Amino acid sequence: MQVVGFPRPAFFWIIINQMKITIQQLFFIIISFLVITGCTTTQTPLPSENLTPEPGTSISTATNVVPEESATLVPTPSAPMKATVNDEGIRLSDFEDEVTRYVAAATKLGKEFEENQVREIVLETMIETLLLAQGARETGFILDQDSYVKKFENLVIESGGENQFQQWLLDYQYSPESFERLYKLQIEAAWMRDYLISRVSPRAEQIRARQILVSSKSLADDIYNQLQNGADFTYYAWGYDQLAGGELGWFPRDYLVLPQIEEVVFNLQPGEYSHVIESTYGYHIVEVMEREFDRELTQDALLKKQRLTLMAWLVDQKANSSVILSQN
Structure with missing residues (x-):
């Protein structure tokens, strides 16, 4: 019940539950969204023509697998980096592409923004995504190539088929390599997010x-x-x-x-x-x-508790991690 004087927190999970989350909704923005809302999802997101990227929305999916080796692609040292997090790089090209997608999506929705602010938001969420992915690996989660391929194939099927999916990649300027690299990070990050919030007591x-x-x-x-x-x-x-x-x-x-x-x-x-x-x-x-x-707990109280838990984890990780930003 909404009571004058004690407005409830603005839970963006209400928005998320009312719309289909699609993979064109800015890969890395999902993590900041989840930090703000504590929302979780286990449904594989689909490409579609309905672009609705609130600042903080994108793909997230998690899987519990225990394969023999990790398939996460770590940028090579020769690739220009925007930032390095615990000796693992965020490619400058990936960062600039995400900024472009964010701006395009926000413009399509008629959202006002300042470029510097957008760049800060995107960089922060990419850093948080990488920290979560690293946390997943340290916790014991490993994504092998076979598991990734199965998830990818299901994604293509659910998107409407190979042709529609390839067109989506072209529309949003993903190369097959960059898509795979970013998608794998999202899987790892989403697993860690779900792991953390699953440990929050519902009472x-x-x-x-x-x-x-x-x-x-x-x-x-x-x-x-x-x-x-x-x-x-x-x-x-x-x-x-x-x-x-x-x-x-x-x-x-x-x-x-x-x-x-x-x-x-x-x-x-x-x-x-x-x-x-x-x-x-x-x-x-x-x-x-x-x-x-x-x-x-009520649903909104549990979600806020989960959000605070995730935020606290990220604050602690940032304080105890090496994050080096480039001047690019």
Whole structure:
């Protein structure tokens, strides 16, 4: 339930679940999208004419295989590099091609962008993709050539056949070599993403709360004083939110968009209410109604928890990795 004053996080998974994810949707942008949303997918994406690349969408697929050797293609030292991540390069040509695809897709959608910002976004997501791919290998995931070929053949079939797939490669300026190289990295990165989020528990401590939200501090202070003198919280909660009675529902830690409120309410017991808390939405008085220490998370709460887990992993990897950028 959407409640005034506590807008839920803008979960892009809602968008993703409402549209077919296609492989022309910018290979490397999927990782940043998943970092933002915590979304997962195990369905093989298909080429199509419906180009809908929000910043942060593309192909992702994962497979659990334990082959004899890795088929990941590491750029040769002679190829010009845009960046090197733990001694593994990101080709300058791949980077420039991804920037071109991003700009073309954004332009087709009528999106406004600044070139420098686009280049930063693409580079960051390519670095994150490579870190995830490296993490997959370190964790024990190996993609052999036979498994890759099977996935590729299925992709071609699901795309409508060889002719349509080859036309798509031409339209988006993929060479067979670059497509294979980038697709393999995506498979590895998606596997690591799914591995990380699969370890997130679907249950957590949660509280159910409701609020009184007003725009004036003096009014909030007056209501607080009335509550202190025995006034009914329900009366004011419904008085200032006639649709939901201030109901915020159940939520875990690190879920609300207002951390200062979350910090206060998790220190309250059921039946207790907070002091007046100021936010960009107004002035809140929040009451804890119930608390459970092991409650199943809602879908959006689980997705946010997964997203935060993935973000934390990437932050840690970046801090402990060697990332060298070229001047190109």
